[in-house]
Amino acid sequence: MLNQFGITFLDLIGFVILFPLAGTIINGFLGKRLSKSIVGYVGCAAIGLSFIVALFVLLDLLKLSPEHRVFEKEYFTWIGSGAFRAIAGLQVDPLSVVMILVVTGVGFLIHVYSIGYMHEDKSFYRYFTYLNLFTFSMLILVLANNFLLMFIGWEGVGLCSYLLIGFWFEKKSASAAGMKAFIVNRVGDFGFILAILLIFVTFGTIDFTEVFHAAPEHLQIGSIVAATITLLLFVGAVGKSAQIPLYTWLPDAMEGPTPVSALIHAATMVTAGVYMVVRCNVLYTLSPFTMTVVAVIGGATALFAASIGLVQNDIKRVLAYSTVSQIGYMFLACGLGGFITGVFHLVTHAFFKALLFLGSGSVIHGLGGEQDMRKMGALKKYMPITYITFFIGTLAIAGIPPFAGFFSKDEILLEAYTKGSLFFWGLGAIAALLTAFYMFRLLFMTFHGKSKMTKRVEEHVHESPNSILFPLIVLAVLSVLGGFLGFPTLSVINEFLAPVIGAGHHGLAHGGESHHVSSNLMFSMMGISTGIAIVGIVVAYVMYISRPELPGVIAKRFKGIYNIILNKYFVDEIYDATFVKPTLRASNILWKVVDVKIIDGFVNAVGRLTVLKSEVLRLFQTGLVRNYAFSIMLGGIIIIICSILFL
Amino acid sequence: MNCDCPILTIVTFLPLFGAIFLLFIKGEEQEKIKRIALAVAIIDFIISLPLFILFKSDTSEFQFVQSVPWIKEFGISYHVGIDGISLFLFLLTSFLSLICILASWNIKDRIKEYMIAMLVLQTGMLGVFISLDLFLFYMFWELMLIPMYLIIGVWGGPRRIYATIKFFVYTMAGSVLMLVAILFLYFMHYNETGEYTFDLLKIYNLDIPLGAQFWLFLAFFFAFAIKVPMFPFHTWLPDAHVEAPTAGSVILAGVLLKMGTYGFVRFSLPLFPYASHQFVPLITWLAVAGIIYGALVAMVQEDLKKLVAYSSVSHLGFVILGIFVFNIQGMEGGILQMINHGLSTGALFLIVGMLYERRHTRLIADYGGVTKKMPILAIFFMVMTLSSIGLPGLNGFVGEFLVLLGTFKSNVLIAVIATTGVILSACYMLWMFQRVMFNKITNPENSKLKDINRRELALLLPITILIFWIGIYPKPLLSRMDASVNHLLTQVDEKYKTTLSRLGKNEDVLLASESKREDYKTSEVRISESSQNPVKRLIKLWK
């Protein structure tokens, strides 16, 4: 496995993160002076090179036997204080390799796409700087060998997300959305930090390997500490991966440029929570309670977000809610013990959701910025390639065989049925139905039916340039083929990832994946889920193609419910009323009453009291000499009297 | 290390000589005065740099020590030296003073007097951090008050008189109490050993009776708590910051506030270990209250400087928390956080000052869309904001995290509450940033803004580099602190335990204090060990 230089590519893992960093620095410092094309090349090359290194790393890793596929490289001590050590080091194992491949692979395509998409923008270099910085942070997140370093990446991607959502900072809604994203993420990070603290206090280290090795010996299954750690970590995951109750930032995040939505808010960053849960699967399996919580939250989010997606009219918002819903699926899988299934869905989802977002971006680009689906329609003939790729993506997410989404989603449902209960399966199945419906609703409203575009828009609607179409095609291919990674009988990904799960030889009730499931059950489940998807598609077809008046009728009949869903269950408003406003009001009270009136009032009162006393005392200072003389004499007499009386 | 050349003394008094030299220059020669002041500050900073390199990190002894009897009759000596705790504050001071003089380039009014005040202030501040003699310490402590008073009172904003008197009286009230306590220690040392001395290292060895510890601690506490400022002694800070000129704010936030926290570490803890332990509940809760309170109040400020000032209250709450959890992570985090706060908040004040110079307003509502006109400033502003928020990879995080870690080890509940400060800091800083820098330019005044010039770049760039350095590779700093902090904690701990055993407390308490110390590996978390009601403890002490 050594090449002629005597080192493996595993040793060069640092380059995976170094290239994006270099890209960031070059574009950040020199970008203003460089031409747009150079900036674009630098940005793409950084990620492309990183992807190539990642590929070689994968190859090197495959040469090792499955049990030894863990490689750690430590660079320097980042923070060292007393017994606490945080070492900056990278860890390569199957899980992180899968992640870096997804991040750099999909990331590369989106970079390429961005060249075309953002070409008109004045701050082209700034965009690529941020994008490279994001990739850098994301890679640190997945490659980190300890919790604290992971937290750097974790917050780093949050920062980039903030910067990129607010990329068009002159738009008030964009900058507000960026801020919201960061702050909601911070709420999650609150849990993450506490989890890290608790982990250190419990295990005396924050290194992944050591923690996971020590965990089964230190903690009982179902112990409170394990539950607390995992729940706190999950709070972080909930924030980052936009689950109930912290999902509200993600739909707003669609204010950012579309490629950003595709990369950060669909394919990579938002799935970091899933990655983290899978990474810590050893801990999670120690706490059945947390697992249930994860599953319930995941399932509930899947259903809840899907229901909102049904009625949204903004093309990107539909996709955003679908992202939330799909990540809910992943958590559902993880919560039921199917960590690998979760990762598998993460990968396929990265392909098809990036594809869908990029496709929608292509549509938006073609329409000159229009995002409202009610003003689209019949785009099939104007943008054929976009249409085809988008159709593939839709089929994939709806779960039609043999597209990628089918396999992963089906496995999750299977997992839910075998390991969970009918309840979880029901959640998943209904969500799947809704997904198929709203995705095809989106497809039909956008590409089929009559054109509802305004004249001006219709005149210059066009197919997108090659730099946009190329990534679409590649991703479409991946969406078709990606599922075979986890094809039930081949199950490449299962075998590859198996060592990561339950590392430390802990007896895993959930670790074995679906091998023991009888093939009968498996195929019948496949049939059912396909059936569900088809039902959804048919309903969508009926409502939006054959009888377009139907949605209006239904909306009218169930006006109350419709309004609630259309307004996203008023969750934003509820949060505003329960958290934001009271906090601000309390702050105002603290400032204007406690600070100014009470504390400062007290201080000023002391001052005023002194002045007041002086006001009284100064009356004795008449300025009349004879008064002073009188006082002197009086004082003298008093002294004499005293001396007579007391001496 | 006993260096032959008295490097500390040179660094400390060079600015004073510079100030004296400036006296002989005519006030009209503004350029010349500015250049000379700057040159003095630069030379001073350069001379102070070898301290960092020559500092030996493997010893907890004071280094670069110089001890000369000054007033023998009263046992006052010129005893200076630094250890891992004061080293960085010393360097930070010489660095920020340089920045401040450069930041004051545009002052037109009485530039000579201004620069003299600045340089004298620098000597005072540097002196505080190196003094190992209580008298010397107190002298420097008061010395730096006067130029600061003048800087706010003469070159300040419209309400400067109110602010400056408030600042002065607040601080004096505290430091007078401290003077009484110092004298008490002085006479107590005489009573016990028959030697009159103000020497800190000798007074460290005193065995102070518990009742006296209680009152002495309180006296020192007020002096330092006001200086920090801890909630609820903080109200002088926003006023002083708002009225102070830019450089004044920077110095105030960057160095002066650190004197309080430094005082806690250098004096309160080692001198009164028992009282310090007794006060832990009260102080930690006050610190946490400060964190949350400062953050909440900062959120609704309309004035940029006030916002940053209240954020200081919040940040210094972390520092205090770190100091009073009595473990190495907390303490090192606290010290690091002092430096971080000096850098990031100092830089924020600089930036606010730059905006103010251009627009002559500090109201957030008057800004908006500034990024469009000032992209370079926006980058620096962003970095400072993020550093202040505590983004991992920047300096703020390292300190904050270590403090939280230390706190978590001693009291989980407080750590949890303190962590919410992390959320809140993001809220107020980003909201402010959004309103100032983002959105469309609505105010036509803002469309005429010019981006920062070279001088301003020279101000912000070094700070930014330091911010990244501390964020990414804080080891050179932490390793230099290690020995001193360890020594301090062990010292405090031993004294505390001897006191306890003398009091005849049972083994449990001893064990509890043992468990707080370093190098323990328990499998279970010790959830907030017997956090007694602070009021009850007070009552008990009084009896």
Next chain:
Amino acid sequence: MEVPLTWYLVLSGILFSIGAVGVLINRNALVIFMCIELMLNAVNLAFVTFSRQQNSMDGQIFVFFIMTVAAAEAVVGLAIIIALFRNKATINVDDINIMKW
């Protein structure tokens, strides 16, 4: 019969008190000055009396010094009064209260 020395002292006390009252009730700066001289004289008397009582010369010497001081004081005080009169056209002490701000 010799006069008891206490009588001299009582006389001195009476003179001193009259002088003090004079300082208090007069508004004319010159008269106040004279009253002060009166008080000084009372003190001188007391000194001489004590000198006699103790059979010592020191008291008498002190009287000389007091006279010197009284002379100096009178000279300077009167000069001040003249300067004051030139500026304010009054020597009424009640009108001279600019020291109070």
Next chain:
Amino acid sequence: MLESLLFIIMSLITIACAIGVVFQKNPIYSAVFLIQTMVSLAVLYVLLHAQFVAAVQVMVYAGAIMVIFVFVIMLLNLNKNDMEDGKTKMPMQKPAAIILGLVLVVMIGVVMTRTIYQGAQGEYTPEVMDQIGNTQLVGKMLFTKYVLPFEIASILLFAAIVGAIILAKKQIIKEEK
């Protein structure tokens, strides 16, 4: 007997004149009364065997110092009306001061009568003094034991003269400006 009579007469004159100093409206009368007070005191000094002091009292005090007073009164050309215009700002001052004065007298009386003065007796009894001469003794003391204070007194007088000149002269500088 004669001595007692002389003391009583002189002390009565002294007190009467002192009261006159205080209560006269016209300053020139006050000055005259003061001179008379001093002269009467000089007589008392003689009774106390302090002849030189008595002489100095008459020449320096009653003569020189009081002349300055009278001179100043004349210079300022004050008359009665100057002090009478305007009401007094302190109506209670006069009665209060008189009461206070009476209290003071009582107090001093109490102190004088109650306290017994003791101490080492000096060598200069009246007999000795008469033998050597009062003036000679004073001179001896001034140039031996008290030579330093004596010289300082001269400096004081000199300073007073200079100060008086500076204070009393017209402020030329101010007028030039």
